[in-house]
Amino acid sequence: MRHLLYAAAGLTAVAFLPATAKAQDASWGCQVLLCAASQNPAWHGVPYCVPPMKKLISAMSRPGFSWPICHEASSGKPGREIYEECPQGTKVGYSERGRDGFRGEPDQCVKTVNVCKERRSRKTGSDDNGIISYRRYSGRDGESCIQEVSTPRPRRADPWFFDIPDDKGMKQRHWFNLNM
Template identity: 75%
Template sequence: MKHHLLYAAAGLAAVAFLPATAKAQDAPWGCQVLLCAASQNPSWQGVPYCVPPMKKLISAMAKPGFDWPVCHQAKAGEPGREEYEDCPAGTKVGYREHRDGFRGEPDQCIKTVDVCKERRDQGYRRFNESGGDRRCIKEVATPRPRRENPWFFDIPNDKGVKERFWFNLNT
């Protein structure tokens, strides 16, 4: 059990403060959360030691006034969250507009396409020389994929370079 955590935390500054004989269970709660969230193979759900501190975290998040437990020794701070994957190359992030006129979540990938290009390529000449009719340029939206692991910690490695560790809070 301890080996899973040590493998997950290998190279992380978070374990540097733990004496070799100390158990990860003795770490402060914020460090337990960080070590468990950084566990990649298996994820924290597959490490029996990690289940109690992570369930404690999930329960605490539902309460008013929640403050994320931080592992100050690791210099990682609070986690970030990115709900959506990056849009594919050649597209940009788009927002669906709500009925009230406000911009919604960045849940679209938008691609600008020339829907008349194929007709021009086939020799049709009814388009002007400046690149085509404005009616030919359309924006096509596709749903932006959601991340399986939307939470992340940026943890400095032993060289001070931050490495990103993605995780989820699904039980």
């Protein structure tokens, strides 16, 4: 909440609004930014924020949508990352591969483990948890066995973010969602 207050104070100061200015007097882009940055409670729990955010969600479904910008905050358009980082010791993987090297979404976390000694390469299948295993054999002698274990990459509850600069120019990331 402290960052939200700093952002609101910064927007007011930069825009040269009188001290009696209210959040509802801000441009739609600044309203969206302030509401998206609200953390405790999130914008859903702030009665003032529901109308501008509903307006945003509705506008996003129309052709030619352009994100409303709060120029006074120097934050630009939001970013979006739908997946969490993969756990340490794993790397990002893809569940789908198409022709011409096209990859699907980076929706898997892959861990490589040396588990056995076999000579052939084969897909070992998928278990009930969605884990897909492949066995690759490598090494000069063809004796080592590597198993790649893929698990679904966790999705973020709040996939959208604004990077809002504070009074020293350091950007603070504020995550939010557009679920109703």
